[in-house]
Amino acid sequence: MIKIATAECFTHGKIGRELHAIAQSYEGNFGCEYVENLQDYGDFDYGELSVTCSLFIPTIEAVVKILNVENPPKPDMLIKGIKVYDEAGDKKVSKIMAQAVKDLSDCDIAVGTTAGVGRGAISVITDKYEITLTTDVYADLSENDSEALFKRSENGIAKALEITLLLLNRRIDKIRSLENVEITEK
DSSP: OEEEEEEESTTTTHHHHHHHHHHHTOOGGGSOSSOSOGGGTOOOOGGGEEEEEEEEOOBHHHHHHTSOOSSOOOOSEEETTEEEOOHHHHHHHHHHHHHHHHHHHTOSEEEEEEOSEESOEEEEEOSSEEEEEOOSOOEEGGGTOHHHHHHHHHHHHHHHHHHHHHHHTTOHHHHHHSTTEEEEEO
16 A cells, blocks of 8 residues: 655645545546546556545644644745745745655655745655656735636646656656656655
């Protein structure tokens, strides 16, 4: 069994929900919204996947108190406690969030997401790889443009699922060929 956990901000826990639907083979209203054909990614047996937890972590306080991160990077600004970083800060914090939820849950694959000003960031961490990527959509959380924020979130969910499914199917070369993706082998 491969265990997965998420600590999500701008994707609102939807990555974890989607992975849970895949792992449980749910269909219809409770099924997957973002992935049409799992066979497009490979022949991994998704019955061997278990979602340990999926956390919605928008605030700096939650990063500290729930994820047990002692000294997270200081946000560029706070909006009702919600952490706002630039794109470089988002990349750093998404890695911190993914590693923290991995450590807390003892999972095999951890996903962290956060987005303030810029394209946002997604990190997928395993014992072997650290994969960080951005969305294709620019948005600024401080501008409160819900349409742009929604588009960035949707793109982030789709990209995180694509990376995770490719990773489960051992298609690292395909991940390396994607734009805006950084892979570090541990």
